[in-house]
Amino acid sequence: MQPASKLLTLVLLVFMGTELTQVLPANPEESWQVYSSAQDSEGRCVCTVVAPQQSMCSRDARTKQLRQLLEKVQNMTQSIQVLDQRTQRDLQYVEKMEVQLRGLETKFKQVEENHKQNIAKQYKAIKAKMEELRPLIPVLEEYKADAKLVLQFKEEVQNLTSVLSELQHEMGAYDYEELHNRVSNLEERLRACMQKLACGKLTGISEPITIKTSGSRFGSWMTDPLAPEGDTRVWYMDGYHNNRFVREYKSMHDFMNSDNFTSHRLPHPWSGTGQVVYNGSIYFNKFQSHVIIKFDFRTSAISKSRQLDHAGFNNAYHYAWGGHSDIDLMVDEGGLWAVYATNQNAGNIVISKLNPNSLQIIRAWTTNHPKRSAGESFMICGTLYVTNGYSGGTKVYYAYSTNSSTYEYIDIALQNKYSHISMLDYNPRDRALYAWNNGHQVLYNVTLFHVIRSEEL
Numbered sequence: 001m002q003p004a005s006k007l008l009t010l011v012l013l014v015f016m017g018t019e020l021t022q023v024l025p026a027n028p029e030e031s032w033q034v035y036s037s038a039q040d041s042e043g044r045c046v047c048t049v050v051a052p053q054q055s056m057c058s059r060d061a062r063t064k065q066l067r068q069l070l071e072k073v074q075n076m077t078q079s080i081q082v083l084d085q086r087t088q089r090d091l092q093y094v095e096k097m098e099v100q101l102r103g104l105e106t107k108f109k110q111v112e113e114n115h116k117q118n119i120a121k122q123y124k125a126i127k128a129k130m131e132e133l134r135p136l137i138p139v140l141e142e143y144k145a146d147a148k149l150v151l152q153f154k155e156e157v158q159n160l161t162s163v164l165s166e167l168q169h170e171m172g173a174y175d176y177e178e179l180h181n182r183v184s185n186l187e188e189r190l191r192a193c194m195q196k197l198a199c200g201k202l203t204g205i206s207e208p209i210t211i212k213t214s215g216s217r218f219g220s221w222m223t224d225p226l227a228p229e230g231d232t233r234v235w236y237m238d239g240y241h242n243n244r245f246v247r248e249y250k251s252m253h254d255f256m257n258s259d260n261f262t263s264h265r266l267p268h269p270w271s272g273t274g275q276v277v278y279n280g281s282i283y284f285n286k287f288q289s290h291v292i293i294k295f296d297f298r299t300s301a302i303s304k305s306r307q308l309d310h311a312g313f314n315n316a317y318h319y320a321w322g323g324h325s326d327i328d329l330m331v332d333e334g335g336l337w338a339v340y341a342t343n344q345n346a347g348n349i350v351i352s353k354l355n356p357n358s359l360q361i362i363r364a365w366t367t368n369h370p371k372r373s374a375g376e377s378f379m380i381c382g383t384l385y386v387t388n389g390y391s392g393g394t395k396v397y398y399a400y401s402t403n404s405s406t407y408e409y410i411d412i413a414l415q416n417k418y419s420h421i422s423m424l425d426y427n428p429r430d431r432a433l434y435a436w437n438n439g440h441q442v443l444y445n446v447t448l449f450h451v452i453r454s455e456e457l
Contacts, residue, residue: 070161077161104130199333199381200448202396202410205433208417209443212256215239218273218323218422219436223252225331225429226279235277236261236441237270240323240422241287244269248297255441266295267302271313273423273436274328278336278356285327288314292329292338292359306359308352310342317341317371321390321422326371332379333428339384341371349374351384351402367400367407374398376424378433380446387414390421417442 108130215238222235234255236247244266249255268286275284281296281303290311294304312326317340319325328339336356341347345366352364367384375387375394386398394416400407418438425434426446433444 070165200450201383202380202385202399202412202446203449204447205396205412205414206445206447207415208435208437209445210417210440211252211443212441213439214441215436215439217420217439219439220273220275220423220425220434221255221436221441222275222277222425222434223427223430224277224280225427227429235282237273237275240273240325241271242269246282264297264300266293268293272318272323272325272327274325274330274339276329276331276336276425278331281356283329283336283356285313285329287324290327290340292327292354294356294359304357304359308338308340308361310344311338311340311350312342312347312371317347319377319390320372320375321420323422325422328377330377330379330425331428332381332426334379334382337379337384339377339379347371349377349384349386349400351379351400353402363402365400365402365405369398369400369407376421378424378426380426380428380448385410385412387421387424390416391419392416394421414444 104126108126215236218240219236219238221237223233224231224235227233232251234249234252236249236255237243238247246264246266247261248264249261254260266282266284270284271287271289272285275282277283277297280298281294283292283294285291286293286305290308290313292306292308293302295301296303308327313324315322315324315326317326319328326340330337330339334353336354338352338354338361340350340352342350347370349367349369349371350364351367353362354360355362369386375390377384377386379385382402384400384402385396386400387394388397394414396412396414397409398407399410416437418440420438421435422438423434423436426432427434430443431446431448433446435442435444
């Protein structure tokens, strides 16, 4: 085994399904390049720690075997103790009989020597008793031998236990406590590091995972990225107009395996498939208007509504697939966004950051990408990613960063399994893309790239 390194090396791996991406730094003193990707729909994130090298680490398997051997020896010791108790009990009984037997044997000899002085009947009775007891003599000898063997077993087990304990100590078994403390410390640092990994640049999209097949050709489904821990409800909205009923499933498992749901009736029908559930409320575009509505599921009432000034609506600036998809609401690590187009921006996409309580525009960015040419779009870490279409071969090819107010053309494949994507949204808690693909509810895992400076750790 190589000597222990003075630098503690952390390798962060976040994986989805069977995909696993790992990038190690070429030089520990340089910036650490870390790839991460989402977990499944439950949003669990897995980190793997490569702990500091220690002189005894490579012997962990042997130490485990020693521990298992010790447990077997302890079990054998208990069995021997039970056998010992039973043997000793039987031995005491036989020893009492031995005394009686020896006494009878003495008397028999006396009778035999003085048989002329005894009645023949008594002599026969005593002799018969003697013949009955005589077979017990070899049994007694066997019990004595068994008792010695049990004693020998006990001594050998004690010696073996002592040797194994010394060997375990020599192999560093008692370094586990120290290693446990160091790993706990690393886990704390990893948690802090994972907070810094919340954002990154999209570098890959996994193959689609079909969760369910239901509904019409168009629709939307989602989970709440700000739901409290343990709240895994799924929200489901079939169609893109003339519908105001939202289904609530208790969990992803219920959504996948049953048709048990609670139905919520919205005060107005929605338009398009750009709805989003965020912090217990659903945000949607009121049909045939540029009004954004915030509906609180807890109170079953509208908590806020506001016009999105200058936004096109009623199929003025829809996505390429149509469907009154003029206004697309979405969330990422930074909060609530609206993506739409205006006459003032010549039908090109406008990105607005919204206050989730007041629905006021905090800031807006104008892009040079025509809204009607976009297949779908989604936000990750303040960057809008746009697909080149909604049917056939599809890819993410345009990215606009609101952090730097710059854009670039990229090439990230997006497998369009069912040939018609009418909804595509990112969930920052699950680190996954939710899609409605021709009547199929689909998930995509995403891979994000992030650079962590050494001083950040």
